[in-house]
Amino acid sequence: MKKIGFLSFGHWSNHPAYKTRTASDTLLQSIDLAVAAEAIGLDGAYFRVHHFAAQLASPFPLLAAIGAKTKSIEIGTGVIDMRYENPLYMVEDAGAADLISGGRLQLGISRGSPEQVIDGWRYFGYEPAEGETDADMGRRKALAFLDKLNGVGFAAPNPYPMFPNPPGLLRLEPYSEQLKDRIWWGAGSNATAIWAAENGMNLQSSTLKFDESGKPFHVQQAEQIRLYKEAWKNAGHQRQPRVSVSRSIFALINDQDRYFFGQETNRVDKVGFIESDKRAIFGRSYAGEPDQLIRELAQDEAIQEADTLLLTIPNTLGVDYNIHVLSSILEHVAPGLGWR
Known part of the structure; x- marks a missing residue:
């Protein structure tokens, strides 16, 4: 059994083929889709x-709105770039969204990836400390965020407050007690997956990671997950961790599916460079008749290692078509793989 969710990039553009022409379209359709x-x-x-792009950027209003209109579905991110964040303000936003949803927030964070502008986090008022890289800054902020999610008071109260204070140091409010157990780290390398385990975060692994061995993508990703699980065990955490992987999977059920995704059949992994000098491997897309998908996905080692599968969706094609895409996987593919 696996948890299956969707992952939306939240694009919009004034394009005649798009159902999401504006930011408003994307935001409102995201709620309807959930x-x-x-x-x-x-x-x-x-x-x-993503910041500085015609894509979803400020997640907490959207997550809170979805939480208010749904009852059981998990709501989350994949991922929030911590280089842009104020960790304390984020504790408050995340706590509010989690309480509105009744404890369903699954918050994916990371040090971030290449963005639309050069050093975009500088425009948000953030600079790495002396001797830090921007990646170091992102990880430092992540640890500060985790620390304040503990709910332990740290701020000295004003002796003449506007409202009476409880005794002792004050914590951030609103506080969501179990949220810290539902923070995920988006890891692009084996080392950061191990770091996430040591710091008690769940693992998100996407369709891209640094090419560390030259092996096929799903094999490298499976090895990353196994290293993460071993590090988690060695760290002595008391709960079981969760691991998600992302995949682009399209069951070709009708002519419209074949028109949109027929060209994705027989795709292979790709190798390229990110941040100009870092060799990365990009996982293949899966598209085909359900029986073909079942055969191919059964060989994907990383999916077998994960408890959660996030299906990337073409949000620009609208709510109805994306529900068709997701329903096709649930009905025609998942049962044949033992996911349902």
């Missing part, structure tokens, strides 16, 4: 976060 996904039995609604 509601409809819950109705068909999907387990999660996750959203990418």
